[in-house]
Amino acid sequence: MSIFDAFKPKWQNSNPAKRKEAIADLDELTSQDIVERVALSDDNVEVRMAAVKKLAIIKTLQDISTKDSDAGVRRLAESRAFEEIVKKLKNFNESALNSEVLGYIEAIKDTRYTEDVLKATDNVNLKRELVKQCSKQSLLAQIATRDSSEEIALQAADRVTSESLQADLIKNSKHTSVRKKISDKVRAKKEAEDNGRKAAELLQSKREALIKQAHFLAAQKDAFATKPQFEDLMNEANALGMGESAATLNEIYESFNKFYDEANAAKKAAENAEAEKQAKIARLTESLAELEGLLEAGTTEENADRVNAIIQEWNEGKSLMDAALIKRFNNAYFKSQEAKKIEIPTAESENASEEEIAIRKSLLERLQALSETEIDENTGKHLHAIVREWEKLALLEGDDPILQAYNALRTKLSELISAFNEKTQKVIEENSKKLRGLIERIQNIDENQEFREIHKILRDTYQEWKEIVGDQKFKYHDLWQEYKIATSRFQEMQQWENWHNEKDRDTIIEEMDALSKETPSQAVLAKFRELCGKWREIGPISAAKFQDYRDRFQALVDKVKENCAPFIEEQNAERQKNLVDKEALCQKVEELVANAEIFWKDKFKAVQEIQENWKNIGMVPKEAFAALNKRFKDAVNAFYAQHKENVKHEDESREANYEKKVALCIEAEAIKDSTDWNATSTKLKQLQDAWKATGPVPKSKSDEIWTRFRTACDSFFEKKRNHFEEMDAAKQKNLEQKQALCEKLEALDIANITPEVIEAYKAIDAEWKTIGMVPKDAVESINERFNAIVNKIVAKMAESDPELQAKIADIKKKKQEMIEKVRQFAESAGSNQLADAVRDIQKEWVTLGSCGNDDDELRKAFRDVCDDFFTRRRDQLDIQEQARQNNLQKKILLCEQAEDLLTDLNESTVVASMNKVKHFRRLWKEVGAVPREHSEKIWKRFNSACDQVFAFGRKDEKKEEAPAATTEA
Numbered sequence: 001m002s003i004f005d006a007f008k009p010k011w012q013n014s015n016p017a018k019r020k021e022a023i024a025d026l027d028e029l030t031s032q033d034i035v036e037r038v039a040l041s042d043d044n045v046e047v048r049m050a051a052v053k054k055l056a057i058i059k060t061l062q063d064i065s066t067k068d069s070d071a072g073v074r075r076l077a078e079s080r081a082f083e084e085i086v087k088k089l090k091n092f093n094e095s096a097l098n099s100e101v102l103g104y105i106e107a108i109k110d111t112r113y114t115e116d117v118l119k120a121t122d123n124v125n126l127k128r129e130l131v132k133q134c135s136k137q138s139l140l141a142q143i144a145t146r147d148s149s150e151e152i153a154l155q156a157a158d159r160v161t162s163e164s165l166q167a168d169l170i171k172n173s174k175h176t177s178v179r180k181k182i183s184d185k186v187r188a189k190k191e192a193e194d195n196g197r198k199a200a201e202l203l204q205s206k207r208e209a210l211i212k213q214a215h216f217l218a219a220q221k222d223a224f225a226t227k228p229q230f231e232d233l234m235n236e237a238n239a240l241g242m243g244e245s246a247a248t249l250n251e252i253y254e255s256f257n258k259f260y261d262e263a264n265a266a267k268k269a270a271e272n273a274e275a276e277k278q279a280k281i282a283r284l285t286e287s288l289a290e291l292e293g294l295l296e297a298g299t300t301e302e303n304a305d306r307v308n309a310i311i312q313e314w315n316e317g318k319s320l321m322d323a324a325l326i327k328r329f330n331n332a333y334f335k336s337q338e339a340k341k342i343e344i345p346t347a348e349s350e351n352a353s354e355e356e357i358a359i360r361k362s363l364l365e366r367l368q369a370l371s372e373t374e375i376d377e378n379t380g381k382h383l384h385a386i387v388r389e390w391e392k393l394a395l396l397e398g399d400d401p402i403l404q405a406y407n408a409l410r411t412k413l414s415e416l417i418s419a420f421n422e423k424t425q426k427v428i429e430e431n432s433k434k435l436r437g438l439i440e441r442i443q444n445i446d447e448n449q450e451f452r453e454i455h456k457i458l459r460d461t462y463q464e465w466k467e468i469v470g471d472q473k474f475k476y477h478d479l480w481q482e483y484k485i486a487t488s489r490f491q492e493m494q495q496w497e498n499w500h501n502e503k504d505r506d507t508i509i510e511e512m513d514a515l516s517k518e519t520p521s522q523a524v525l526a527k528f529r530e531l532c533g534k535w536r537e538i539g540p541i542s543a544a545k546f547q548d549y550r551d552r553f554q555a556l557v558d559k560v561k562e563n564c565a566p567f568i569e570e571q572n573a574e575r576q577k578n579l580v581d582k583e584a585l586c587q588k589v590e591e592l593v594a595n596a597e598i599f600w601k602d603k604f605k606a607v608q609e610i611q612e613n614w615k616n617i618g619m620v621p622k623e624a625f626a627a628l629n630k631r632f633k634d635a636v637n638a639f640y641a642q643h644k645e646n647v648k649h650e651d652e653s654r655e656a657n658y659e660k661k662v663a664l665c666i667e668a669e670a671i672k673d674s675t676d677w678n679a680t681s682t683k684l685k686q687l688q689d690a691w692k693a694t695g696p697v698p699k700s701k702s703d704e705i706w707t708r709f710r711t712a713c714d715s716f717f718e719k720k721r722n723h724f725e726e727m728d729a730a731k732q733k734n735l736e737q738k739q740a741l742c743e744k745l746e747a748l749d750i751a752n753i754t755p756e757v758i759e760a761y762k763a764i765d766a767e768w769k770t771i772g773m774v775p776k777d778a779v780e781s782i783n784e785r786f787n788a789i790v791n792k793i794v795a796k797m798a799e800s801d802p803e804l805q806a807k808i809a810d811i812k813k814k815k816q817e818m819i820e821k822v823r824q825f826a827e828s829a830g831s832n833q834l835a836d837a838v839r840d841i842q843k844e845w846v847t848l849g850s851c852g853n854d855d856d857e858l859r860k861a862f863r864d865v866c867d868d869f870f871t872r873r874r875d876q877l878d879i880q881e882q883a884r885q886n887n888l889q890k891k892i893l894l895c896e897q898a899e900d901l902l903t904d905l906n907e908s909t910v911v912a913s914m915n916k917v918k919h920f921r922r923l924w925k926e927v928g929a930v931p932r933e934h935s936e937k938i939w940k941r942f943n944s945a946c947d948q949v950f951a952f953g954r955k956d957e958k959k960e961e962a963p964a965a966t967t968e969a
Contacts, residue, residue, distance in 0.1 A: 020050045023038060028056060039051035040063075049073055049781060053080065057084075058104070061078075061081035061084065065081055071780070071860075072777070083113075085107055086116055086117055086120075088101075089105070089117045097129055105126075105133050106133060109135070131156045137161065137162045137165055144169055145168070146174065153174075153175045153177075160182070164885045167186075210236065210240070210242070211248060215906075217256065218255060223264075224264075237249055280317055281320055287314065288329055290310065291307060291329075294306070307336055311333060314333075331373070370413060371412055375416045379416070379420070435479045436479065439482055442457070442487055455539060505538055508534055512560065516559040516563065521567070524564060524567075525568070528560050535553060578618050579620040579621060579624055582617055582628055585617075589607060589610055593642060651698070654698045655697075655698065664690055665708045681716075687713075730772065734771050734773060735782060737771050738774060741767060750792055787850065795852035808851045811848050815858045818841050823865045826872050838866060842866060898946055901945070902948055910952055910953045913952075
């Protein structure tokens with residue numbers, strides 16, 4: 001230590017280590033002038049670097065970053081300048097930007113520091129200028145997508161020129177205005193590139209629309225209703241001019257006309273069939289009347305052939321007849337077949353007179369007819385009458401066939417009647433239960449409530465009673481008496497209510513009469529509406545006075561309307577305007593429902609706004625009210641049904657996202673205890689990127705899954721931080737050891753190289769190689785310090801050692817060749833193979849060792865050419881990436897053009913479409929590579945559209961081949 005050091009400040013000590021230690025102890029706020037002086041003038045690199053770390057004067061840091069002799073110091077100064085600029089800008093709160101701030105913005109533009117400031121500051125003017133100065137497309141797109149200020153987002157969006165980034169903005173920006181502006185910008189660009197084809201395309205689109213409409217009309221089932229519409233379409237097409245599409249339209253029209261002719265022929269055939277059916281029904285009706293006449297005359301046996309013919313004809317055509325005629329036929333048929341069903345041999349009833357036999361036969365016929373008819377309440381009476389007549393005759397015993405036939409029919413009828421009575425009784429019991437419920441409802445009415453409510457209950461109850469009882473009143477006579485008793489307590493109340501309502505109506509009539517004599521005005525019209533509303537709210541009055549009151553009130557209504565006609569017309573005009581406004585709102589909702597391109601959350605906000613506007617619009621004409629409300633309600637319901645599906649889809653998407661994030665948690669938890677710091681850090685960062693890209697999860701699970709994932713990540717990074725803190729401490733210790741070795745090396749007498757000096761040098765060199773890594777910011781400076789001394793020692797040793805001289809010369813030559821090789825590689829820096837080769841050369845450089853005094857200069861030259869190579873490589877990769885993005889846009893356009901062919905694909909356009917697809921595929925091959933992540937997806941999209949066109953074409957070819965095969969057969 002120099003004796004003068006005792007009189008100097010520590011930061012001026014002759015020992016660099018002491019100066020560095022002194023700089024570290026200085027207070028940053030109060031010692032900036034000292035730190036600045038040391039950073040600018042100290043001859044030791046490490047001391048200058050320590051000062052630069054403490055220095056906060058931006059101008060000085062910028063000067064050092066361009067003028068310092070050491071590259072490490074320059075890089076550190078540049079980084080520190082950026083950090084201090086960011087601090088200044090983050091804390092800048094003034095509204096006006098001064099020249100100093102503008103200079104800072106200029107300095108950090110297009111760097112990552114711009115993004116840091118934009119995220120941290122709320123100063124709109126500062127943000128505006130940062131965006132203005134920025135030209136980095138990815139950063140501008142990020143601001144336009146996420147910035148909370150709509151103005152800043154719009155400004156950034158306006159500067160985004162990349163088509164792929166513009167497409168991302170249209171989908172992902174949080175601001176509707178940004179999405180709309182970019183959409184308009186893209187649309188305007190496309191229109192500007194139109195080169196006059198727009199009119200032709202518009203004409204072609206109209207022609208295509210007519211072709212589509214023609215296809216639609218041709219597909220309708222009702223040819224007669226469609227015919228006038230098709231004629232109008234053909235007239236419109238003739239006026240427009242269809243060009244090459246005329247043949248297609250004419251073909252569709254001819255096909256429709258053929259269908260129309262077929263439908264017309266089918267209609268005539270149906271009319272003829274209906275006429276034949278009616279004629280047949282008439283014939284069967286006449287033949288039934290003829291059969292009944294034969295039965296009445298008793299001449300069926302003489303006309304047996306005719307009877308059989310009528311029966312056969314009826315059996316064949318019975319399905320055409322109605323139930324009443326079929327019932328008549330069944331009765332006639334039974335009578336005509338009676339002799340075959342019941343044989344009454346007189347030989348076995350020898351004691352019976354012919355008259356008695358005839359009576360019994362007649363009674364059996366009546367029983368048979370009664371059993372064939374539908375059972376009702378009178379069937380039992382008819383049966384009892386027949387039984388009484390039968391029992392007046394002589395008693396038959398034994399196996400008499402007449403008696404057996406009688407007993408069988410009587411038993412059958414008794415069973416049918418019993419079943420009918422059981423069913424009827426069950427219905428009566430069920431209805432009685434319902435009626436008793438109505439009576440209880442009336443009995444439970446609270447007399448203290450308004451009579452209007454009581455009257456409504458009574459009216460509704462009576463209506464239910466009538467629906468239950470129907471035409472069977474006599475069966476519920478006792479219940480009806482109970483019902484009358486239950487309602488009787490309200491009769492006096494009804495009379496009082498009628499009297500009260502009459503008084504209220506008298507009051508309104510008096511007010512209406514006075515109103516009819518006043519000068520017409522809006523106030524009169526408002527009072528008129530109020531009185532009409534009150535009139536409708538008044539309850540019932542007695543039926544005897546109802547007509548008189550109604551006529552008196554209506555006459556006054558007509559008089560007031562006549563007086564206020566001008567104001568009513570004004571009101572009608574206002575309502576008509578409201579109708580137009582509400583129809584426009586209906587149309588907006590319908591368009592929102594039909595438009596699938598609008599983001600569904602934007603749709604939801606728009607519909608809510610429309611509903612609010614709907615409420616604020618007044619009345620519409622009465623005749624349009626129901627239809628308009630129904631239209632609006634249907635449109636809104638359709639939207640909310642669609643919205644429900646979107647929400648459901650989003651819920652499903654959120655659940656799917658939750659499952660994905662659970663999988664990410666499992667992956668993170670599996671590696672959180674790993675000690676492979678670099679690989680695991682990279683993997684966790686990939687998982688974090690995947691987490692961000694996955695999208696939201698259900699709100700109820702969001703905090704829980706995020707905490708789980710963050711805990712796993714934090715666990716690893718905490719261990720990593722602790723590990724590297726330990727490593728940093730070890731690196732600092734290693735640095736101190738290497739500094740000590742440098743001091744030992746510097747203490748050697750290199751002017752007089754002796755064997756002892758050489759041994760000491762070798763020992764120091766060997767020990768140097770055993771010491772591990774040092775802090776990153778000290779690597780270059782400590783190596784330069786060590787190598788500077790080593791180079792001098794080696795050069796001095798070589799002076800007396802020819803073999804070492806040759807070795808040094810060989811190392812020097814190799815290093816010069818390496819420098820030249822890397823310099824040549826820089827022309828093709830984008831190649832991955834060359835990048836690997838440069839890295840291999842860098843590794844080999846380290847193993848060569850020193851070449852004496854020239855080594856430092858060669859090392860600096862080598863570092864510069866390597867930096868130049870990798871800088872060029874980054875630039876070339878950026879250019880390649882932009883080219884791939886441009887190629888992606890070209891291929892997306894080809895996909896869209898191929899997909900457009902599918903919308904109008906039919907037999908008439910398929911050949912032209914297939915030719916276009918072949919052309920598109922040639923263009924596809926000419927376009928270069930796209931970003932790897934899009935390559936497979938965009939190819940599948942393009943190939944799918946092309947394959948669909950060719951698949952349709954092959955199907956069409958098969959259709960054309962089929963008729964030829966049939967003809968040959």
